[in-house]
Amino acid sequence: MSKAKELERNTYQTKEVFQTAKEKPQNKIIVLTENKCFTEVYAKIGVLSNLTANGNRVIKEITLNFITKIWTLKVREITVNLDTLGLSRNFDLTVQSWKNILYVVKLIRLCKGLIVNDKKTIPLHITSEVIQDNSEEDSYRFMRCSTCFGVIAWLCTGTACIHCRKLLNPFKNTDQSKLINLGENIDKDLSTVFDNIFPGASPEMKMFLTSQREALQAAGARRRRWDQKVIKVCLRLWSRSPRTFCDIKDSNMFILPSGGLLQRYKNFVPQNSGVNIELFRWMLNKSKNEIIHVQLPWWSSS
Numbered sequence: 001m002s003k004a005k006e007l008e009r010n011t012y013q014t015k016e017v018f019q020t021a022k023e024k025p026q027n028k029i030i031v032l033t034e035n036k037c038f039t040e041v042y043a044k045i046g047v048l049s050n051l052t053a054n055g056n057r058v059i060k061e062i063t064l065n066f067i068t069k070i071w072t073l074k075v076r077e078i079t080v081n082l083d084t085l086g087l088s089r090n091f092d093l094t095v096q097s098w099k100n101i102l103y104v105v106k107l108i109r110l111c112k113g114l115i116v117n118d119k120k121t122i123p124l125h126i127t128s129e130v131i132q133d134n135s136e137e138d139s140y141r142f143m144r145c146s147t148c149f150g151v152i153a154w155l156c157t158g159t160a161c162i163h164c165r166k167l168l169n170p171f172k173n174t175d176q177s178k179l180i181n182l183g184e185n186i187d188k189d190l191s192t193v194f195d196n197i198f199p200g201a202s203p204e205m206k207m208f209l210t211s212q213r214e215a216l217q218a219a220g221a222r223r224r225r226w227d228q229k230v231i232k233v234c235l236r237l238w239s240r241s242p243r244t245f246c247d248i249k250d251s252n253m254f255i256l257p258s259g260g261l262l263q264r265y266k267n268f269v270p271q272n273s274g275v276n277i278e279l280f281r282w283m284l285n286k287s288k289n290e291i292i293h294v295q296l297p298w299w300s301s302s
Helices: 003-023 095-107 162-172 186-197 203-217 228-240 242-250 259-268 277-289
Strands: 029-036 041-053 056-065 070-075 126-133 139-145
Touching: 041 095, 056 095, 139 162, 203 228, 228 242, 228 259, 242 259
Parallel strands: none
Antiparallel strands: 029 041, 041 056, 041 126, 056 070, 126 139
16 A cells, blocks of 8 residues: 555544544543654544542543554653553554543543642652542542552552552651651751761761752852862862873762863962972972982082
């Protein structure tokens, strides 16, 4: 079959699918996107679920690719793994096949997460939502993990997927007094975090970890601000061996000041006339390490 005829046939099938969706408004179907070209013909159709999260209706997004004959399902920007539900990703270019997909998608239950107390502190890496089921009047607060599956298995009787139950059950049963809320006094909170995670850490180590956090949060390299102690250590290391300092910086294990910034700091150091004993000691040790024979003046032999 030629490309033109295949496109014409797929376009006709797409129209039948949209016509079926429009003829049954009680199914609560929303046509999101329809794309037609010689390389790809697909349709995105949203099915309203029974859940309302934070005042917004949760939609099950179905994508039908009429070229590859593969359909996918997304919920809350999460691509659902249809294999875990025992569903085939392939479909036929018939209206009956579309009706079967629509029927199965309506039966799929969405993951609400685990219900929590409104006063419970939720970490930033856990999603917290106020969810209301349309079949119920009251709304409750739920939490989901960042790697949520999005849907619940067929034989599961709870409100959360396997991943959320596995990762969030230990957190739900923890004592709230042991949790640390990073609020306004973030420097003090970070110090408490370091004491719990790195017991016995020196103040210099805590200061360096805090500087790494601030460097990550900076909008760019030019907006980074460094502690005086960090500049002092980096300047000492860079003065001894710029290449070693660049190797450490390029390893991406630490975020360190650039060589140009250290050069500017070095130029700002006030220089006075006189004898620098440390410099002479450095020259003596350097000559001993490299076995440099110093030629003494003629009068020193007498």
